[in-house]
Amino acid sequence: MSPEKFVESYLEANDGREQDLDRVATEPAGLDAAGMLAALGDPRYTEPGRQPTALQMMSDFMAPTGSVYYDAIYGAFDGQVAIRNWLIPTMATIDFIEFVPTGEPALFDDGLGGTSLDEWQMVAVIGDDRMPLSRGVSVRRYRDGWITWACDVYDTGPFRVPPPPEAGIEAAPIPDWPRTVWRADPDVAETIAAEVDFSADADRFHPTDSVYHDPIFGEIRGREAIRTWLVDIMGKVGNMVFEPLGPELDDGSTTVQEWQQMAVQPDGRRVFVTRGTSVRRRGDDGLFTYAADYFDTASLMDPDIQAAAIAAGSTIDADDIARYRTIA
Numbered sequence: 221m222s223p224e225k226f227v228e229s230y231l232e233a234n235d236g237r238e239q240d241l242d243r244v245a246t247e248p249a250g251l252d253a254a255g256m257l258a259a260l261g262d263p264r265y266t267e268p269g270r271q272p273t274a275l276q277m278m279s280d281f282m283a284p285t286g287s288v289y290y291d292a293i294y295g296a297f298d299g300q301v302a303i304r305n306w307l308i309p310t311m312a313t314i315d316f317i318e319f320v321p322t323g324e325p326a327l328f329d330d331g332l333g334g335t336s337l338d339e340w341q342m343v344a345v346i347g348d349d350r351m352p353l354s355r356g357v358s359v360r361r362y363r364d365g366w367i368t369w370a371c372d373v374y375d376t377g378p379f380r381v382p383p384p385p386e387a388g389i390e391a392a393p394i395p396d397w398p399r400t401v402w403r404a405d406p407d408v409a410e411t412i413a414a415e416v417d418f419s420a421d422a423d424r425f426h427p428t429d430s431v432y433h434d435p436i437f438g439e440i441r442g443r444e445a446i447r448t449w450l451v452d453i454m455g456k457v458g459n460m461v462f463e464p465l466g467p468e469l470d471d472g473s474t475t476v477q478e479w480q481q482m483a484v485q486p487d488g489r490r491v492f493v494t495r496g497t498s499v500r501r502r503g504d505d506g507l508f509t510y511a512a513d514y515f516d517t518a519s520l521m522d523p524d525i526q527a528a529a530i531a532a533g534s535t536i537d538a539d540d541i542a543r544y545r546t547i548a
Contacts, residue, residue: 222255223251223255226251226255226259234273243280246284253336257327257360260274272312276304279304281366281367282304283363283364287303287369288369288371289371290371290400291372292356292398292516319340320340322341333363336360337476339356339499340355357374357512358371359373374514375516377517408466411462411464418450429503432512440544453536453540456534456536457534461490464478466478473501475501478496479498480492481493497515
């Protein structure tokens with residue numbers, strides 16, 4: 221069945237009905253990775269009132285057991301039922317937020333069923349006003365007709381700042397940053413910041429038509445500006461290791477890598493700093509025209525993590541941020 225026919229059938233069976241949070245889909249939808257990705261992006265789900273049905277379908281795509289959905293605010297949920305009982309009610313409370321694509325989706329052949337990438341920006345729609353919020357990225361892994369991994373990474377900082385009184389919004393409290401325990405991928409080499417030649421890395425960017433997005437520093441544009449920033453800031457991070465949380469995937473035009481940053485202490489212990497996903501996109505000449513590192517700055521504000529970063533030798537301060545910070 222084509223994705224279009226699948227969505228048509230799904231809407232006919234489920235649209236407008238009360239969502240059953242105890243529901244368990246025990247049989248896969250019959251779509252491959254490309255089909256599920258197309259179904260999730262079907263424009264019919266953008267029509268008013270259809271978000272609950274889209275969320276139900278997303279939940280049905282998650283494997284009954286062994287699947288994980290991670291969100292930067294709420295943490296990780298295991299299994300289809302737990303995912304459904306978090307995803308549908310939570311998204312219903314933020315129906316004023318739109319997720320606007322910021323890049324073309326990508327589907328990678330990972331040799332195991334496929335991995336997809338979507339980049340987006342949250343936009344709060346308040347009356348006639350549209351307020352940009354965090355940029356984010358979604359990575360999904362597809363196995364045997366199911367989604368087994370869904371990971372949404374974005375900066376939760378904007379959600380932790382109370383809205384201005386004139387907005388007329390009473391923001392609900394959100395949980396502290398999630399203490400999810402990640403397991404590094406043993407088959408992928410980790411990156412040690414001190415061993416990377418960041419000047420050489422900058423050579424891979426287009427001289428003028430390149431942009432680097434960072435949650436802390438905003439946008440850095442052009443090869444030489446990117447080089448100056450990378451060499452300066454990465455030279456001050458201290459003894460940091462980026463542990464891979466999956467393989468680096470590359471389809472020739474786009475790459476994606478999931479990771480966690482760890483601060484190596486004087487006694488050799490590694491302390492979690494933040495969890496991120498990096499995306500790179502190439503132009504026709506093979507040079508990078510776009511890079512984005514997605515991570516949550518909330519954990520960086522934790523006093524224990526700040527102390528661990530200092531113990532690891534980090535010297536980055538507010539002046540460093542002010543020197544490069546632009547509007548993302």
